[in-house]
Structures are given as C-alpha cells and as structure tokens.
Amino acid sequence: MNISEFAKEAGVSVSAVSRYFNNGYLAEDKKEKIEAALKRTGYMPSYSARAVRSKVTKLIGVILPKLSSESISRVTEGISEVLGEEGFELLLVNTANDYNREISSLELFRQNRVDGVILLASVFTDLHRSLLAKMRVPVVIIGQQLKGYNCVCHNDEGAAYSMTKLMLNKGAKRPAFIGANPDDKAAGLDRRLGFERAVKEAGLTVDPKYCEIAKFSMSSGYEKARRLFSNRLKPDCLFCATDNIAAGAMQYLRENNIRVPDDVMVGGVGDSRFDKVLYVPLSTVHLHYKTAGIEGAKMLLSEMKDRSEVHRILQLEYEIIERESTDKHC
Amino acid sequence: MNISEFAKEAGVSVSAVSRYFNNGYLAEDKKEKIEAALKRTGYMPSYSARAVRSKVTKLIGVILPKLSSESISRVTEGISEVLGEEGFELLLVNTANDYNREISSLELFRQNRVDGVILLASVFTDLHRSLLAKMRVPVVIIGQQLKGYNCVCHNDEGAAYSMTKLMLNKGAKRPAFIGANPDDKAAGLDRRLGFERAVKEAGLTVDPKYCEIAKFSMSSGYEKARRLFSNRLKPDCLFCATDNIAAGAMQYLRENNIRVPDDVMVGGVGDSRFDKVLYVPLSTVHLHYKTAGIEGAKMLLSEMKDRSEVHRILQLEYEIIERESTDKHC
DNA sequence: AATTATTATGATATTGATTTCATATCGTGA
C-alpha cells in the first residue's frame, strides 16, 4: 500500500497524509481520519521514497575494525545511545581489520546512503584521505586524530606514560614493552612513545630487545611474553598496550612460575571488565571509551545541523587504576 | 549529480547508465564511455532512489539487546561475515534490553527499510508476536526458539545439564545455582531446567535456598554469591548460567577465602575469552555463538531467495571445556 | 474596515533511479 491508496482509504488528500507524518499544517478532523485508517490498514510510509525527495536517510554509517572487542563495543554503545535518541539508526560495517573493506564502505556511504559517518579506523593511508575528502556528509573520527576532521581521541601517550612511570617509581630497572603495530597511531605509536618517555625520564634507556609488537589478542600477548621471559633478559616490569595483551602475557608468567608483582610488575591499558578477576588483578588505565562514542555522536549531530569548516579535536583524559599487579613495595 | 546529468556528461542515454549498473545488455563502446565519465565525475547512483523502484535495500535489520557483550558480538560477527559477502549491510539496533525499543525497531523495519530481519531477543511477549506476524520481510531469530519462525538456537538445557552433572559426578552434594531471569527462555529457563535435571538425576533435591537469579553482569554474580555463601548453606558446587556471573561469583569467593575447587567447584556457560586467565581457570561450556550468527544469516539469505512457509529450527550443540575450577578428585 | 499574518488545502511537479515497451540489428539454423 502506498500513500495515495492510503489517502483514498482514509478519505483525505495525499498531501494531508504527507503532512501528518511531517508535522505540517493539518486540521484536527483529518488527523483523526488518518489515525483511524492507520489502525485499520497498518500503513507505513516508505523510507526509501522519503529519502529520495527529502535527502534525509536517518542513517549514520559506522565503520569498525571489529565487533567483538570490548573497547570498540563500548564506543559503539555510546554512539548508539546518543543517535538513537535523535531518531537515527546505525548502518554498521565491520571491516574485520581489512583495509579494503574500510575503503569500500567509505565508497558505499557516498551513495546517498547515510546522513553522516563515524569512523573508527586504526590506520590512515593516502587512499583513506582522498576518499574522506570526497565525502559529502559530515564525518567524525573516533580513537585517532586526523587533520581537517572532527576527532574524539584519547590521551594515549599520557596513559602509557603514567602507567609506565607508576611501575618505574616502584624501583623497576628493566622495563619491557609489548605494544601494537605503530601504523596504528593511537594504540601503536603513541602508547609506545609514552612508554619511552617514562623510561628516559627515569634515567634508563629503551632497549629494543625488551620491546615486542603483538596483535590485539590474548594469545599474541602470551606469545610475545614468551619471547621476553624465556631468556636472560629478566624484565622487572612489563607495560602492555592493551589489557588483552597483558592478560595473555600474565597467563604465560603464571605458567612459568614468574611471580606478579614480585618478579615482574604488569600494567595494561583499557580497564577491561575482566581485569579485576584475573589471577592477579591487573593495574590498568581507564580510557573513556563510551564517552568517546557519546561525544563523537554529539559532534556529528551538531555538524549535521549546521556544517562548519572548523574542525574540533576533543582529547579525553584517562584514569590510572592501580591493582595488585603493580602492588610492590621497594 | 543524478543519472540524467551523468548520462548527458557521458554521452549515452539514461537507460544505458542504468543498464551499466545492473548488468543489462550494453555495447562495449558505451561501457567505456560510461567508465571514462565515472572517473571524471565520481558519480554514484543513489541507493534510496534505486530502492524505491526495485524494492531492494540491501540492508538487513539486526536487533540486539546490547552491544558490549562477548556472546552477542560474536553472533554479530558471524552475521556480518556472511551477509557482507553477499553485499548486504547491517542496520543495527541496540535495544539496551529495553522492551519498547525492541518493539519500535520492529515497527521501523516495516517501513521498507530492510530486506530481512535478524532478531536476538531475550523475551517474547504477545506484542512481539503480533508485530512479527505483520513483518513483510523474512525474519530469523537467533538464540531463542519461537514457533512459526526460522530459528537458530543453542542446546541451553543440555549445556547446563552437562556442566552440572560434571560437578555432581565429582561428589558434590550441595549444588547451588545462579541463573538469569526465567522470562529469558534460553539463558534463564532452559539453563535452570538443565541444572535441575542433573540435580534430580543425582538423587538430590533442588532447594530454592540454593538458587539465585542474577543480571548478566559480574557485579550481579558477586552479589548473588554473597547471598549463597555468607551463611550456613555451604554449597560445594556452583553452576552459573553465564561466565560473567561465574567470574563475579569467583571474585567473591576469593575475597572470602573460599577455595575453588577444593571448597566449591564452579562452572559457567559461554566460553568467554577471559575464562582461562581467571585466578582459577573456569570450566565452562562452549556455545557456538559465531556459528549461530553464520547459520542464521545463511537461513535469512535462503529465505530471501525463495520464501517458503516451512520454518526451520537449527539447534547447535555444545562442548564442555574443563579447567581447574572443577578439577577436584573425590 | 482594511490589511496583513497565520493556518489549511489539494493539485501538480519533482526526486533519482528502474522497468516496460516498442523497435532495430545481427547471427544462425531450417
């Protein structure tokens, strides 16, 4: 059933029906007629047809590197909360860390599919930049900084610095690091830089032998911990760029009877739900993931309302959460 | 830029452009002309306009009770994998366990927004049923069974039964239970029934004092464990309907020096990522969440291809994963 | 009382695509 069939059924004009759904001028008696007919027929206007003419889809494209990650799903939850309230729905694309899918979804979103885009990318290439430049709808980037775009990001460098410093202040002399791919500027490079700043500030040197790069998984953290601890290096503190990596590393430590925090202190980033139930509760840094989603969504909304050429960067702060994994007295 | 402007720019007819994007008859020279113009202009056909005429949105509506849950995001990952390959995108609605949002998104999906719907609901009311009946597009339900619909579900009763039996076989005599709201048929009721069957089969009786109902969170598991263990009941085994509940409960046990598994064995359901890094690695039941997503998506695809009146129910099996939390010798 | 602003109305144009239709061309087998 389309609008004209429905209008006939309700005994009003097509325009009246359209006005009913779009808050135009409409007399009370017609409203009632329409509502009665609505109950009889169950008619609903077609969103696609509406979108053709009005150029509003009420859809926001959200591009994610993966779905089953605690940090990412917290961001998404924040996004969904704010946008849902404003009547927007999320068109979600899971790129599974596949570079090409990231590009192709940006392509897709150019086809008048969405009113705005939120991008949680880990890496930015020239192709990313050129596609983003072609976007005709507002874009907000969460978790990374990109010049010329609205961004909500975390103080990754500071978070890594503070956590590392916390351990060094307790007398650690052989700091080790398990990080992420430095192409990922936020979680890879910045957290590495924060670690290095703390090490240098403590009068120590950053030894590449004490640094490993892992994937964002527990098993990868386990593997890299083996490389660091199965020889004569004997690190006395370990900073991990994510809690997942830290949890995997600690599993290796437990299996090999390396005591936490007595033999080695361990610190992570992310404040994952499981941190406090690990065999040694993990010290970590809380990043405001959900807030990032909320603020990013708000940014997008205001950008959609009145598009401006000024781009804002919102950097969220962090909070150190100290637990037993760094609870060592020197 | 629309199709007729673009056709003019390319020097071909509107029909030719449409055929180019829809694999109709088209001479080679026109294809080339169009491709050249495509590069010059960056034209992309509008999805909304296409949808009006062809009634295909290439969008699948997915309704979820929450986003930041490991089990749910695994299901979603499976869905996204299969549908992404077929060129479908996900229109995701996070209902945040809010009954009304579940209803209103079903309403929304009736407005010719999506080609199909996947529903991960926890509770079914009469309103659900009547709205589902009005759906004009195929629907698949994951995680629950509902008569008259295509469903992919888990053997929740069996999973709970086997895990409980495992503990009772090791000589437990005072089994305790922390479950979920029984309105949730799968995770609430069925897992409770599985627990009860195992208890009765072992010649014991189900004592309501030993049974608690929690929310799907660690903190709720912690709370309910307090109720069970801060008195003279002294359960010697504890079955939890989810790993989150189990992890919270174990935190309480640790804080109160109740040893796992010596004083009490603990078993969960879900095979969460963190299970093996808990202070006592948790015995659990692996449910094939991702497979459920994959199979549900396949079901939807085949239903969209040729709609049949026959509805299938696919029940996935489970696998017991035994770890230290039940590693007790009697 | 005259003038203006606000509310209300429905026919018609418009949006940007696909589908239909009438028609033309070409190669192939009877």
Added chain:
DNA sequence: TCACGATATGAAATCAATATCATAATAATT
C-alpha cells in the same frame, strides 16, 4: 530466403514519497 532468438537501444511510464504553488479561510493587527 525466411524465421527466430539473442542482443541492443532509448523514450516514457513508474515507484512512493516530498516540495512547490496557487489559493482559500481564519485570526490578528493597524
């Protein structure tokens, strides 16, 4: 040579809505 199916074409109809427009009926202001 004729008939037929496959290929190819572009004008026009169609899809289901909103936007525009001309106009009427009130209400408010001078």
